[in-house]
Amino acid sequence: MKLTGLQIFKYLPGGKKEPEANCKKCGFPTCMAFAMKLPKGEATIEQCEYVTDELKQLFEESSQPQQEEVTFGPPENPVKVGNETVMYRHDKKFVNPTCLAIRLDSSDANFDAKLEKIKNYSVERVGETLKIDAVALFDTDETFIQKAEKVAEHKIPLILMSEKIDEETLARFNAPTIVSGSTVEELINKSQTALDKGIKNIVLHLNNISPENLISSLTQIRKAAIVDKFRPLGFPVITFQKDVKGLSSDPIEQGILGSVLICKYSNIIVLDDLDEAIMYALLTLRQNIYTDPEKPLQIEPGVYPISEPDENAPVFVTTNFALTYFSVAGEVEASNIPSYIVITPSDGMSVLTAWSADKLNGEIIAKTIKNYKIEELVKHRKLIIPGYVAVLKEEIEEELPNWEVIIGTNEAVDIVEFLKQYRAQYVI
Ligand code: SF4
Known part of the structure; x- marks a missing residue:
């Protein structure tokens, strides 16, 4: 400390x-x-x-950092892992999100197709584009270097796993040095040897270990780094799911262990294969774990046009909690009915939380509508508010006498159907 x-x-x-x-x-x-x-x-x-x-x-x-930060991959698309300073997220924000990587064997008959799938995987969530962070390439035939070059061509960071790897090759691909051991004691010895040789970008690897021993060993390693500042263990840790004894290749089982490892305490997780649904679940969990617990994800209050709305477009009102905004915006976009979304200043709280904390009330909504001159954007006078705060209807109409408040849906997922009915009922 x-x-x-x-x-x-x-x-x-x-x-x-x-x-x-x-x-x-x-x-x-x-x-x-x-x-x-x-x-x-x-x-x-x-x-x-x-x-x-x-x-x-x-x-x-x-x-001295408690846990070294290790950067690998091409300069255009580097991955940073480590540099954590606390054991628990409620103490302070975790620093570098867990790197989620996919294993590829150089001898894999479907190598090109798998690489293409990894390269193209991309999802949007809460305004962020989430992708696969790295490929862990295993040397299983003589094409290993050639396959590494193929991955590198796509600017995907590489973790190279080969008995024959030398420092020159690691440097050429800017790959980390993996120090492996089957027990924490073995890791300490090997890490100290690597440190003595002046190697800096060390990543620790526990191999051939049961899930129970893995979690307790990872906890022991993180504690030794953060609390005791024990230098040989003060490095990021990688887990290859294939190494975990008794773990099947079932994506659900791998997803469950992956979730635990994001929380405790693997800096890099290498999954056996890319299952889109499991990857999305892990990326979602990671995004939540690696936010600042004291600062909810929020967006700027204001008026957000979705799909080029005109003067007849529906007007939604909601809070500036990022997840709320992106859920509403996504559904409005999916409806193909251009709309405005007016975002109130609500300290990044969701609708019900903001309402119960008096951060979303008639006065705040009216002030926001006036501040952003919504009357000049649309010729109608209809405001759609979240169903959960239907109780605010009268209050808003008192503050904004020219406006009619329409009660919207409780959940964003029902917005597409709601907008169809809205269009049928009102001329837009
Ligand atoms: S130089 Fe040292 S002794 Fe002098 S004011 Fe600064 S801290 Fe104090």
């Missing part, structure tokens, strides 16, 4: 009440001001000439 400003202050002349205290030679008015700047990187330890060797060593040790 990094030293705090107060902990640093105790070692400075100011904290020890020495004659040099607050001499200002460091460029700060007091020792305390200097101490507070150090952990943020806004000052360097060398700025104070009175810093003791003891503090220098403590500061250096505390500034």
Whole structure:
């Protein structure tokens, strides 16, 4: 853990009440001001000439990352893993999302088709384009390097698994160095050897292990890195699902283990094959785990036109919780009925949460409609509000006397059908 400003202050002349205290030679008015700047990187330890060797060593040790960040893949499409600083997501945001990779064998008869499928897999969720992060290529015949070149042509990051791999080849494909062991003790020894050789982009790999031992070993490794700052285990960890004893190739079973591994504590997960539905579930989970628990995903309040709406277009109102907006926008788009979506400032809360916290009420909706001049965008005066807050109808109509409030659906998934009926009922 990094030293705090107060902990640093105790070692400075100011904290020890020495004659040099607050001499200002460091460029700060007091020792305390200097101490507070150090952990943020806004000052360097060398700025104070009175810093003791003891503090220098403590500061250096505390500034070492708990878990190294490893970057691999082509410069245009790199993957970053590691650099985590906490054990639990409720303490602080996790840093680099779990890398989800697919295994390919160089001898696979369907290599090209599988690579094409991996390359083309792409889904949109909450405004993000999600793709397969990497390919883990296994050396199973003499075409290994040729197959690695094929993957690299598509700018897909590579993890190379071969007994014969050398540092030059790893560097050529900018692939990480995989250090394997079947126990944590073996990993410690091998990792220390790699460290002694000056290798930096280490990724730890537990092989041939049962699911129960895998989870407890991964937890032990993460704890050793984060809490104990134990250098040989302070690296990202990769799990190949094929290595897990007793795990079948059933996509559901692989998906379940993948979900557990996203939470605890694999930085890279290599699935045996690409099953689109399981991959989508894992990407969704990952997106949720790797958001900041203190900041819900939100979008800017405003008016969002969907599919070039005109003056007759329906007007929806909802909150600025990103998942709510993207669910509504997706369904409106699917309906092929161009519409406006007006987003209220609701601190990133979903509809019911915002309503119960008084972040979505008649006054806020009316103010938003006026702020964004919706009257100038459409010639009708009909507002569609989420079904869950039907209770706001009267309140909004009082605030906006020219407008009629239409109660929309509770769930976004019913919007397509709702819009068909809306079109039949109102001339648009
Ligand atoms: S140089 Fe700065 S930190 Fe060091 S003793 Fe003087 S005021 Fe304090």
